[in-house]
Amino acid sequence: MDRMAHEFLLIRNDPPCKKCHQVEDVLRETVDAVAFDVEIRCITTATEEARSYGALLTPMVLLDGKSISAGMVPRKGGLVKLLEKIHSEQADTV
Amino acid sequence: MSEQRRIYLDHNATAPVHPDVATALGPFLTTRYGNPSAPYMAGQEAKRDVAAARCAVKNLIGCTSGSLVFTSGGTEANNLAIKGAFFAANGRPKGHVVISAIEHPCVRETAAWLERQGVSVTTVPVTRQGQVRPDSVAKALRPETFLVAVMHANNETGVVQPIEEIASLTRDAGILFHVDGVQAAGKLAVDVEALGCDSYSVSGHKFGALKGVGGLYLRDPSSLEWIQQGGHQEGGYRAGTENVPGIVAMGKAAEAALRDLEANTAHCRAVRDVFDRLAANMPMTRLNGHPEARLPNTTNLCCLYADAMSICMALSIEGVFLGTGSACASHTQEPSYVLRAMGLSDQAAYCSVRISVGPSVSLDDAEFAAERITQAVETIRLVTAPEDIGTCGDDCPCFIETDTP
Numbered sequence: 001m002d003r004m005a006h007e008f009l010l011i012r013n014d015p016p017c018k019k020c021h022q023v024e025d026v027l028r029e030t031v032d033a034v035a036f037d038v039e040i041r042c043i044t045t046a047t048e049e050a051r052s053y054g055a056l057l058t059p060m061v062l063l064d065g066k067s068i069s070a071g072m073v074p075r076k077g078g079l080v081k082l083l084e085k086i087h088s089e090q091a092d093t094v
Numbered sequence: 095m096s097e098q099r100r101i102y103l104d105h106n107a108t109a110p111v112h113p114d115v116a117t118a119l120g121p122f123l124t125t126r127y128g129n130p131s132a133p134y135m136a137g138q139e140a141k142r143d144v145a146a147a148r149c150a151v152k153n154l155i156g157c158t159s160g161s162l163v164f165t166s167g168g169t170e171a172n173n174l175a176i177k178g179a180f181f182a183a184n185g186r187p188k189g190h191v192v193i194s195a196i197e198h199p200c201v202r203e204t205a206a207w208l209e210r211q212g213v214s215v216t217t218v219p220v221t222r223q224g225q226v227r228p229d230s231v232a233k234a235l236r237p238e239t240f241l242v243a244v245m246h247a248n249n250e251t252g253v254v255q256p257i258e259e260i261a262s263l264t265r266d267a268g269i270l271f272h273v274d275g276v277q278a279a280g281k282l283a284v285d286v287e288a289l290g291c292d293s294y295s296v297s298g299h300k301f302g303a304l305k306g307v308g309g310l311y312l313r314d315p316s317s318l319e320w321i322q323q324g325g326h327q328e329g330g331y332r333a334g335t336e337n338v339p340g341i342v343a344m345g346k347a348a349e350a351a352l353r354d355l356e357a358n359t360a361h362c363r364a365v366r367d368v369f370d371r372l373a374a375n376m377p378m379t380r381l382n383g384h385p386e387a388r389l390p391n392t393t394n395l396c397c398l399y400a401d402a403m404s405i406c407m408a409l410s411i412e413g414v415f416l417g418t419g420s421a422c423a424s425h426t427q428e429p430s431y432v433l434r435a436m437g438l439s440d441q442a443a444y445c446s447v448r449i450s451v452g453p454s455v456s457l458d459d460a461e462f463a464a465e466r467i468t469q470a471v472e473t474i475r476l477v478t479a480p481e482d483i484g485t486c487g488d489d490c491p492c493f494i495e496t497d498t499p
Contacts, residue, residue, distance in 0.1 A: 054410045057403050062411070068473050070407040071427075072485075078477035 005037040006083060011053065011060040014044035022073045023059040030079040036087055101459045103369075103416040105300075105391060106249050106277055106450035111343070112302030118346045119304075122339040130336050131327065140338050147345025151309055154348040155275065155294060156285030160313045163331045164341050167308035168276035168297030169200040174310055174332070175272040175293040176204045176243060178318030180213065183240040187212030190239040194226045194255070195219050195435035196248050201274055205243070214238075222437045223384040224253035231260050241270045246278035246294075250419050250432045250448055251383035252392025254282070261290030270317060276300055276308075280351035281359075281389050286311050293318075298344035301351045307340030358453045362391040368460035369393040369449045369467075376468055378475075382433055382446055389450075394419070396438065396446045397467075400474040401483045403427075405447055408470040414463045417448035427484055444484040 008027045012020035024042065031038045043050055045058060053062065057071040063082065068074065102110065122143075128136030130144050144164070152162050165171045176191075183189050193205050195217050205215045218230040226244055235242075242264050247254045257273055264271040273291040278284055280301025286294045294311040298304060312318065315331055325333030351358075370393050373381040382394040397405065402418035409416055419430030429443035438446070447467075451460070 054407070057407060060407060065411070066473075067404070067408040067411050068477055070404045072401065072404065072478060072482045074477035075479050082473060082476050 005039065006064055006087065007039045007041060009062040009065075010040065010042045011045060011050045011055045011058060011062070012042055013058050014046060017058070019071075019073060020059040023061060023069075026073060026076050026079065027061070029076050030083065033076065033080050034083050034087075038083060098413045099462075100413045101415070101455065101463050103414065103449045103451055103455065103463060105452040105455075106252070106389075106448065107417055108299045108305065109280075109302050109452050110454060111304065112347050112350050114350045115302055115304070115343045115346045119339055119343055122342055126338075128338075130338065131325075140336075143338060143345075144336055144341050147341045147348075150345040150348040150352075151296065152311075154284065154352045155279055155296065155311055156287055157311050158287065160286070160311055161315045161329070161331075163310045163312065163315070163328045164336060164344075165295075165308045165310055165332060166306055166337070168198075168274070168295050168300070169308075171295030171297070171308045171310040172198070172200045172243075172272075172274055172276075173204050174321065175295060175318070176201065176208065176241065177321050179241045179270050179272070180208055180211065181319030181321060182317060188214075188238055190214045190216065190236045192216045192218060192231060192234045192239060192242045194244045196224065196226075196250075196253075196432045197243060197245055198249060198274055198276070201243050201245070220435050223387075224248060224251045224382070224432070224436045225384060225387065226255050226260070228256055228259040228263060232263050235263070235267055235269065239267070239269050241272060243272040243274065245274040245276075246284070246289075247275075247282065247389050247392075248383075248432060249277050250417075250430060251394045251436075252277070252389035252450070253383045254278070254387045254389065257289045257291065264292075265290060277389065280347070280355075281362075281391055283355060286313075298340065298347060301347050303344040303347035304340045307337050307344045309344070354453070359390045361453055362451050362455075365451045365455050365457055365460045366391055366393050366449075368457065368464050369395065369451075372464055372467060376471060379471070382436065382438065391451045393449045394433075394446055395449065396433075396442050397471045398442060398445050399478065399480050399483070400471040401444050401478060402447045404474045404478065405467065405470050408474065409463070409466055412466050412470075414466050416463075416467075417450065419443060419446050419448060429484060441480070441483050 027040050061069040128140035130141040148162055209215050216234040218234050220226050244255050244260055261271050270292045272293045275294045276297040279296040292313045296309045298307040320331050322333045373379050378398040380396050382396050406418050429440045433443040433446055
């Protein structure tokens, strides 16, 4: 991945529950609200990758490999602030 | 990929197997397989091994004159103590039992079973710092009370209870007093005779033995009616072939715990204090429990507006393992009843994490973990809607089932 690009990883149920759908919508709105590249990737709990994160509670959201929310729908406003903070910290170090 | 650093901060759930135990167990998994009931040499060796382990566990809890019966763990020991007292009281339907509001489920649910048999159960409250007040117990006693059960130290908060004061009440009234010592044995200097209780349960894996072995101290074994029949083992008090490897492991772990108690206490307290300081250093964070009357290894922190499961998951990915107080029961998350009993709101209980350390956790580990906790809480607070904490949708599976019997 590009050093300046970011990734949301959503670990969800199969089939996705209502909350999983809501989280996906919030992530899309968040990505649309920032001025840099952020990818969204969805995987199901049955995958080896999900198990490697020790996913126990869904929906689980990881940002650049770190878990930021489990079992809840994160707030778009908070996600935008978090992304901008991480992005500017990373830009400072480049 | 390099091996991730792992920091285990959930010693109240289970402790790592002590190296002395691992060393001692080798022959018991290969050549030393005798049944202690057998008359030939291999059986007699096993019998001596069980006796030596019993002696070590008795030493750990200061038992010089009573009995110690090996069980499959703390849960069985607590069940035995409570149901055994009930049957010894001739199963009288008008009997009465007193328990505290913060007992482990194996005591609470056994008391609920007694209620279904017609016994009245009084649950006494705790203070905001998580302690049972002896005068609350005194007020709850009735002429038909046959048993009081209060734990020595709480598994979630580590708060140590005033056992000696409660024992003096029950002794004066001629009532059996059972103490669940699962969290205290191996972490505190325990003297069951000085405490004055009639029975005291312990669990091996909480102090470095294997899972699946525990014990019940009895001042007077004839005070209980034994509920498991079918063998003469354990003096007839607990039928079934002895779990020799588990019992040997418990004996070795007990020896090590007693030998190293002073050093481990000082070390754990220093490490724990790193986490205690988070209550002062992080905003909207406070310590749940008593500041002093507490196990030297346990810190329970309420990190308001950051739900504990999200903290636990975030830390788990970083290789830091800590406990939460909530449990999930079929699509609903329940807040910790221990913290609720201490007056915390549901939301504050959902935002509480338990950190319980052991001798293998270094100060450097603690500093690293404390930094990760601070970062995780800050992030989770940023993205979490406070009103969502503890909620769960009707069609939301939430917890992933990985095993069913």
